[in-house]
Amino acid sequence: KKKKKIAWPGAHGQRASLSHTVSALIKNEGFFGLYNGLSAGLFRQATYTTTRLGVYTSLFDQYQSVASVQIEFY
Numbered sequence: 206k207k208k209k210k211i212a213w214p215g216a217h218g219q220r221a222s223l224s225h226t227v228s229a230l231i232k233n234e235g236f237f238g239l240y241n242g243l244s245a246g247l248f249r250q251a252t253y254t255t256t257r258l259g260v261y262t263s264l265f266d267q268y269q270s271v272a273s274v275q276i277e278f279y
Contacts, residue, residue: 221229230238 227239234241
């Protein structure tokens with residue numbers, strides 16, 4: 206996440222391009238510097254996804270049990 210926020214001004218005050226950022230990262234931290242923090246990001250994403258699916262399944266099951274009763278609209 207930290208590397209994603211790195212953006213230094215280019216020649217005319219513009220943000221550096223993706224290729225410039227990647228080449229500077231490889232130059233400063235090596236090729237495997239691109240993978241630092243990947244495991245933490247994947248773990249966070251897996252945690253969020255399983256939580257969302259668990260909540261969705263619970264709410265869906267509750268709705269199904271309530272909806273099986275005849276609901277009348279007047």
